[in-house]
Amino acid sequence: MKILQVINNFSRGGGAEKVVFDLAIALSCHPNIEVSILSIQKPSDGEYVEEIKKKYGINTFCLSNRLKSFRNLFALKEYLCDDYDIIHVHLFPALYYISIAKMLFNPHATIVYTEHSTKNKRRTKWIFRMIDRFIYSRYNMVAAISSQVENNLRNAIKSNKIVVINNGIFVKQILDSPQLDLKRELSLSENVSLVTMVARFVKGKDYYTLFDSLMLLPNNVHVVCVGNGLLFDAAVEYVTRNDIISDRVHFLGLRQDVVSILKASDIIVLSSEHEGFSIAMLEAMASQKPFVASEVEGLKDVALDAAIYFPYQNSSVLAERIIALLNDSNLYYSMASKSIQFAYKHDMSVIMEKYYNLYVEQLSIKK
Incomplete structure (x- = not known):
């Protein structure tokens, strides 16, 4: 199984970034998985990316120097049309980029999103809630990191394609x-x-x-x-x-x-x-x-x-x-x-198995 983890900026320090890092390491130890990371914006700490490659054998790709750019959308075509079995996305605006790229370049791609936030400003405006509902609907499944995150998201986007998978650590x-x-x-x-x-x-x-x-x-x-x-x-x-x-x-x-x-x-x-x-x-x-x-x-x-x-x-x-x-x-x-x-x-080995089972389930539905 070939997995691509996608995040806005894969750098040290952030909570979601740490989750992506640890999850990628745990997945890379699974005999049936090959995992890579795509950072929408090029991280300022290039040594961090090299360290991950040397120590864990995980490839990290960078899309551009800017996080918010229409060019990013078209640069994603290469990854949407590659042979990844699962594209696993974290955070906004990566959430939007991958959803739209799927519609444009590969409607059959299997994409999964992890919702890390209990709330966000987009949910306070009616028009943005409508856009969010459309964007999330392109995802095969959404994993919420807590029950409260799940409840808030479900109320906002009116979707049943949400499961709870907590964060984990080693x-x-x-x-x-x-x-x-x-x-x-x-x-x-x-x-x-x-x-x-x-x-x-x-x-x-x-x-x-x-x-x-x-x-x-x-x-x-x-x-x-x-x-x-x-x-x-x-x-x-x-x-x-x-x-x-x-x-x-x-x-x-x-x-x-x-x-x-x-x-x-x-x-x-x-x-x-x-x-x-x-x-x-x-x-x-x-x-x-x-x-x-x-x-x-x-x-x-x-x-x-x-x-x-x-x-x-x-x-x-x-x-x-x-x-x-x-x-x-x-x-x-x-x-x-x-x-x-x-x-x-909440050891990462437990969390990794939950994500692996989610991936397998989504691929079996696709077949």
Whole structure:
């Protein structure tokens, strides 16, 4: 079976990009599958693409230097008319490109889409909902990464061709990763407790509630922020202007050793407006640390009792949850145990088999 994974920009750092990367690796280990990756826009990190080719034998193709261009549509003809059994697509606008290219160049192509988002702006406008319904209808099947994502999408596009397949990670890879001596790197004493959040600095990722909760926590509690984004500088300025927390928040930027940082942390927090099915959540849980999350779509309905929750943007309750974990060792280790159990249920080997079965099913229908 020959599979092409398609994504907007195959680069390091993004959640969907990590899913494509890990899924491609898992699929490449299957004896019946040959997998390649197509990046609509040429990634800025060419070494990343070469590394994947050398280490895993996975070919990565790049369409153009621009993500949004009509030329991309016609450049896709080569791939739609090739002998791929399945073309598996992730994210918008790749969603639109492949759907339209199928209609133009190969109506018999078998195309599958993974819906990563709980919501998007297109669904707020009637005309875009109508266009979306037409675009999605060209896909043989859509996989939603959570039940909430499925419900929202089903209501928007009125389709029955949707199944739920959660995101996954390589749990053993995380367990085998070394633990960073983060306190030494940050010149902190051993009595410091590290509360870490891994997320981009963009609208919807609520670092500010975590910063505000720190003002209510003991001085030996520090916050570690891993990620970058358009709102990074504004967040740094917010912390710098607050004398109470300015020396207790550590901005690490985009790091390649995220798992090692998580394993060196005491508690992992994800304060977010909404999620699809968070890779950061899975990596935190596989690191065997208690996970504290905002009580929103894509977190509470997904993690269930494997996490502790606080109301969205409620810094005082978040501070209470952190204190409870730090002061109660029974609660701490109970939640850490639930974390790793949850992670094992979403190991990439399990997720890969679900996708493989989906591919086989779609090809059998085609016959």
